[in-house]
Amino acid sequence: MDVMAHLLPIKELRAAFKDRLLEAVPLAPYTSARIGGSAEALIVVHNADELADTALHLWEIGIEFVILGGGSNVLVSDSGIQGLVLLNKARKVRFNETSEPPSVYAESGINFGALARQAAQKEFSGLEWAAGIPGTLGGAVFGNAGAHGGDMYGCLKVAEILHREKGKQTWSLDDLDFTYRSSALKNKAGQALVLSATLLLAREKPEIIEEKMKKNLKHRRKTQPPGASMGSMFKNPLGDYAGRLIDAAGLKGKQIGAAQISPLHGNFFINQGEASASDVKALIDLAQKTVADQFGVNLELEIELIGEWNS
Ligand code: EPU
Numbered sequence: 001m002d003v004m005a006h007l008l009p010i011k012e013l014r015a016a017f018k019d020r021l022l023e024a025v026p027l028a029p030y031t032s033a034r035i036g037g038s039a040e041a042l043i044v045v046h047n048a049d050e051l052a053d054t055a056l057h058l059w060e061i062g063i064e065f066v067i068l069g070g071g072s073n074v075l076v077s078d079s080g081i082q083g084l085v086l087l088n089k090a091r092k093v094r095f096n097e098t099s100e101p102p103s104v105y106a107e108s109g110i111n112f113g114a115l116a117r118q119a120a121q122k123e124f125s126g127l128e129w130a131a132g133i134p135g136t137l138g139g140a141v142f143g144n145a146g147a148h149g150g151d152m153y154g155c156l157k158v159a160e161i162l163h164r165e166k167g168k169q170t171w172s173l174d175d176l177d178f179t180y181r182s183s184a185l186k187n188k189a190g191q192a193l194v195l196s197a198t199l200l201l202a203r204e205k206p207e208i209i210e211e212k213m214k215k216n217l218k219h220r221r222k223t224q225p226p227g228a229s230m231g232s233m234f235k236n237p238l239g240d241y242a243g244r245l246i247d248a249a250g251l252k253g254k255q256i257g258a259a260q261i262s263p264l265h266g267n268f269f270i271n272q273g274e275a276s277a278s279d280v281k282a283l284i285d286l287a288q289k290t291v292a293d294q295f296g297v298n299l300e301l302e303i304e305l306i307g308e309w310n311s
Contacts, residue, residue, distance in 0.1 A: 008040050008063065008084055016057060017043055027076045030068055030087060032134050033271050034228045035280065036076025037307065039066075039085040048090045048107045048195040052162050055193060058084065059164050066306055067193055069109055069136030072231055073143060077307030078277045088138060090195070095122055102201045103157055108138025108194040112145065120213055125204035126155050128212035132220045134231065138194040142185045143302070144178040148216045153178040159197040161185070168195070181235050181302055225262040227270040233284065234267055234299040242299055243267035249290045256282045281309070 013021050025042040028034050045051040058065055065084040068074070088109035095118075096103045102124055106115055112135055116127035129150025133140065141159055144152045153173065161171045169175075169192075177184040185192055234242035246252065246266030253263040255272075257279030262268040269283055288299050 007082060010041065012061065013041060013063070013084070016061070017054075020044070025085070027068070027071070027080060027085065031071035031074060031076055031230075032228060033071075033075065033230045033269075033275075033280070035271055035275055035277050037078050037080025037277075039081045040083055042085045042087055044087045044089055045109070046089050047092060048160070051086065051088060051090050051108070051193070052168065052195055054086060055162055056167070064190065067138070069139040070111060070134055072135040073139055073303050074306050075230060075277055075280055075303055077305070077309050079308045081307045088136060092196075093118060095119075095124070095201075096198075097122070102203065103198050104201060105196060105198045106137050107196045108136060108141070110137050111135075112137050112140045116213070119201055120206075120209045123204065123206050123209065124201035125209050125212075126201040127199065128209060128216060131213040131216050137197055141176070141194045141197050142183060143181055144183050144186075146181070148219065151178075155199045155201075157198045157200050160195040161192050162195050163192040164190075223265055225264045225268050225270055227262070227272070229262070229268045229270050230303045232267045232302050233269050233287075235302045237297050237299065240297065241267070245291045245295055245297060245299070246287050249287070249294050251287055251290060254283065254286070256286070259283050261287065277307075281305075 020043050022042045025039045027036045027039050043054060045054055063084055065086050066081055067086045067088055069088045090107035090109040093104065093106045093110060093115065096105065104119060112130050113133045115137060116130035119127045129148040133145060133147060140152050156173060159171045159176060161169045163169050175184065236242050243266040246261060251261050252266050254261045258272045258275035259279035260270045260272055261283060262270050269280055291297055291299050
């Protein structure tokens with residue numbers, strides 16, 4: 001993500017956003033890893049219209065911003081973000097229960113795992129793979145989240161997008177151009193954002209939905225560590241697994257500062273309490289170098305580094 005070179009015009013922002021503008025906001029509590037410095041300024045948005053209006057206003061006055069949803073796929077630098085953060089709390093959900101097939105419309109700031117649970121409670125199948133996913137729906141669309149054989153590509157009908165030049169648009173699967181853990185939005189970060197998405201569902205017996213979700217959650221609990229982390233650190237390289245490679249390189253349990261490569265799963269980096277972003281970055285560099293040296297494979301980050309980074 002772009003590093004912001006200039007300090008924010010706080011007076012202008014204060015005039016436009018009044019007391020919605022919060023200054024010097026620590027970001028660690030808004031991330032699943034509980035790591036990172038402060039945002040120079042932060043605005044909370046509570047629904048998709050507010051998200052659209054705020055983003056359009058900011059673009060109009062030439063202010064770049066970073067959107068934070070569940071903070072589960074990001075590493076915020078120790079020096080934080082010299083710029084503006086929009087904290088997405090747009091969480092409206094509407095099930096289209098009588099449509100054929102049924103579907104659910106949800107705003108981008110809803111927790112995706114919670115949405116999957118709501119669908120299951122209403123006896124709709126299709127999101128069982130997302131049980132336990134920590135991020136938001138918007139983040140899941142942005143990064144084509146996936147687990148247990150399912151992914152966003154497999155369930156999305158349309159997404160409502162706000163484009164910087166073209167305004168509100170409805171994007172189909174073709175427009176989103178999903179690939180493994182990526183999308184057109186991720187490829188052109190800063191140009192467009194997700195306001196909401198409509199996901200396809202199917203009617204199913206509750207015991208079958210329950211069974212699938214339980215199986216997925218059980219696998220997750222067995223193979224993934226519970227501590228504060230960013231989920232999978234690297235994308236799986238073609239035909240292999242980042243976790244397997246880091247494991248085979250002998251790095252499981254490796255610790256720098258208070259950041260540790262999980263002894264349970266090599267692709268999870270855990271904050272043991274007071275880890276800094278630079279501790280985690282040093283572990284990332286070590287894993288990339290060791291795996292490249294030993295196996296000739298370049299591990300690509302799945303998470304995004306946001307804020308100010310020297311390298
Ligand atoms: N493995 C090892 N050592 C390890 C970790 C894994 O040998 O330390 C091996 C496993 O034995 C298995 C293979 O690597 O044969 C794959 O491991 P796992 O089943 O745990 O899945 P993964 O590929 O590491 C992916 C997603 C997860 C998702 C799980 C479950 C990616 C990068 N990760 O993990 O998604 O939850 O499948 O479906 O695609 C995320 O993206 O943040 C995420 C958590």
